[in-house]
Amino acid sequence: xxxxxxxxxxxxxxxxxxxxxxxxxxxxxxxxxxxxxxxxxxxxxxxxxxxxxxxxxxxxxxxxxxxxxxxxxxxxxxxxxxxxxxxxxxxxxxxxxxxxxxxxxxxxxxxxxxxxxxxxxxxxxxxxxxxxxxxxxxxxxxxxxxxxxxxxxxxxxxxxxxxxxxxxxxxxxxxxxxxxxxxxxxxxxxxxxxxxxxxxxxxxxxxxxxxxxxxxxxxxxxxxxxxxxxxxxxxxxxxxxxxxxxxxxxxxxxxxxxxxxxxxxxxxxxxxxxxxxxxxxxxxxxxxxxx
Amino acid sequence: xxxxxxxxxxxxxxxxxxxxxxxxxxxxxxxxxxxxxxxxxxxxxxxxxxxxxxxxxxxxxxxxxxxxxxxxxxxxxxxxxxxxxxxxxxxxxxxxxxxxxxxxxxxxxxxxxxxxxxxxxxxxxxxxxxxxxxxxxxxxxxxxxxxxxxxxxxxxxxxxxxxxxxxxxxxxxxxxxxxxxxxxxxxxxxxxxxxxxxxxxxxxxxxxxxxxxxxxxxxx
Numbered sequence: 001x002x003x004x005x006x007x008x009x010x011x012x013x014x015x016x017x018x019x020x021x022x023x024x025x026x027x028x029x030x031x032x033x034x035x036x037x038x039x040x041x042x043x044x045x046x047x048x049x050x051x052x053x054x055x056x057x058x059x060x061x062x063x064x065x066x067x068x069x070x071x072x073x074x075x076x077x078x079x080x081x082x083x084x085x086x087x088x089x090x091x092x093x094x095x096x097x098x099x100x101x102x103x104x105x106x107x108x109x110x111x112x113x114x115x116x117x118x119x120x121x122x123x124x125x126x127x128x129x130x131x132x133x134x135x136x137x138x139x140x141x142x143x144x145x146x147x148x149x150x151x152x153x154x155x156x157x158x159x160x161x162x163x164x165x166x167x168x169x170x171x172x173x174x175x176x177x178x179x180x181x182x183x184x185x186x187x188x189x190x191x192x193x194x195x196x197x198x199x200x201x202x203x204x205x206x207x208x209x210x211x212x213x214x215x216x217x218x219x220x221x222x223x224x225x226x227x228x229x230x231x232x233x234x235x236x237x238x239x240x241x242x243x244x245x246x247x248x249x250x251x252x253x254x255x256x257x258x259x260x261x262x263x264x265x266x267x268x269x270x271x272x273x274x275x276x277x278x279x280x281x282x283x284x285x286x287x288x289x290x291x
Numbered sequence: 292x293x294x295x296x297x298x299x300x301x302x303x304x305x306x307x308x309x310x311x312x313x314x315x316x317x318x319x320x321x322x323x324x325x326x327x328x329x330x331x332x333x334x335x336x337x338x339x340x341x342x343x344x345x346x347x348x349x350x351x352x353x354x355x356x357x358x359x360x361x362x363x364x365x366x367x368x369x370x371x372x373x374x375x376x377x378x379x380x381x382x383x384x385x386x387x388x389x390x391x392x393x394x395x396x397x398x399x400x401x402x403x404x405x406x407x408x409x410x411x412x413x414x415x416x417x418x419x420x421x422x423x424x425x426x427x428x429x430x431x432x433x434x435x436x437x438x439x440x441x442x443x444x445x446x447x448x449x450x451x452x453x454x455x456x457x458x459x460x461x462x463x464x465x466x467x468x469x470x471x472x473x474x475x476x477x478x479x480x481x482x483x484x485x486x487x488x489x490x491x492x493x494x495x496x497x498x499x500x501x502x503x504x505x506x507x508x509x510x511x
Binding site for chain 1: 292293294295296297298299300301302303304305306307308309310311312313314340341344345346347348349350365367369370394395396416417418419
């Protein structure tokens with residue numbers, strides 16, 4: 001069983017296989033299941049992700065009314081043909097938002113690695129589906145690669161906002177997505193690790209401060225930015241740019257930062273954006289009492 | 292290692308909005324229900340830490356009750372569970388606690404009906420992964436990923452080998468096992484994680500052993 005990114009990359013390199021393949025083999029061994037069974041289970045996750053993106057792009061609204069409809073707005077904007085950051089990144093943004101809007105509306109999603117950060121990985125995957133034209137098998141492998149890096153982060157740091165802030169949720173998801181994007185684009189396992197490191201580095205310190213304790217504001221838009229960061233970080237790594245701090249040390253830094261984060265900024269809705277005048281007013285409107 | 296499977300990371304498939312505060316909460320509720328062995332008539336749900344601060348926004352309350360009704364994390368009835376509990380005759384009371392727990396996402400669930408009661412403490416550690424840390428005052432560590440049998444017994448010599456002998460005869464492999472007691476010589480709780488769901492006949496055999504008070508099963 002690989003314990004860190006260095007071991008994961010080493011396993012892939014020494015055996016001449018992909019990160020996805022390392023993860024599939026480990027899962028077969030751990031769960032004592034056939035390859036078909038392991039792959040089939042991931043295919044079900046992929047199906048749920050696709051349905052959530054489609055549902056969000058058709059337009060949803062949360063019960064609180066705080067979120068919904070932004071994925072649609074972004075698609076309309078892209079369709080006009082004149083954007084600043086280009087249609088590919090914005091398509092990923094729109095699909096990440098779509099997923100989290102469905103989540104906020106208590107719809108069905110696949111936690112990746114958590115529900116609050118469920119948009120980043122599928123957002124980027126279904127965006128590059130349009131450009132890289134992956135097979136269904138490659139799409140499933142994308143999720144195994146993302147899962148392999150998430151596995152390391154979860155075991156060496158945390159994927160819980162209550163324990164480590166948003167860096168542990170959207171930060172982890174962004175690192176996972178960047179690594180998987182690199183592998184899907186033909187990068188090496190080492191480049192995947194650099195992509196993950198570059199992505200996670202840029203979300204270190206991000207706090208978890210949900211307005212009214214709802215997984216809506218700012219969660220949905222943080223997934224949007226996570227998707228954008230993942231695409232750029234993957235491109236940087238594919239260009240040959242390396243992270244000076246190795247991936248494992250970035251994960252260790254994320255863990256320590258989370259430990260030092262005050263509880264008001266770890267999913268208690270007592271600090272950050274939740275504690276702004278507008279944040280408090282929204283909470284009051286939704287729950288009809290002072291927070 | 293806290294996480295063993297890639298599906299702890301990519302998954303679970305669930306009703307939103309939070310893997311720790313909704314899906315994890317539902318799983319804890321369902322595990323409590325599984326140990327209780329039947330639908331309770333009354334549930335007192337105590338919420339601590341982040342669970343206490345944000346349970347309404349995350350539908351933690353709704354999710355735990357969904358679990359008590361035996362709903363899985365991807366059951367679309369979860370959003371309506373409070374109403375469904377009422378219709379099923381399950382009385383639920385929530386208690387928002389001030390005490391600072393060891394883990395930020397902690398709940399204590401007390402279930403009861405005319406036949407008995409059960410108190411479970413569970414934590415939700417992220418991404419839908421949970422641990423049961425206390426059962427009727429006995430400290431333990433159960434993640435609910437494997438079938439388990441729980442044996443309440445007198446703290447005497449020979450009880451453990453009595454139970455494991457029965458499992459040996461039925462060729463049941465033990466994956467993990469722990470024994471916990473509150474006081475020497477009083478009651479003890481044996482928790483045995485096994486690889487497959489056990490038939491009722493095996494549980495009945497264990498029930499007949501001397502010094503065994505209660506045998507229950509927990510299914511993932």
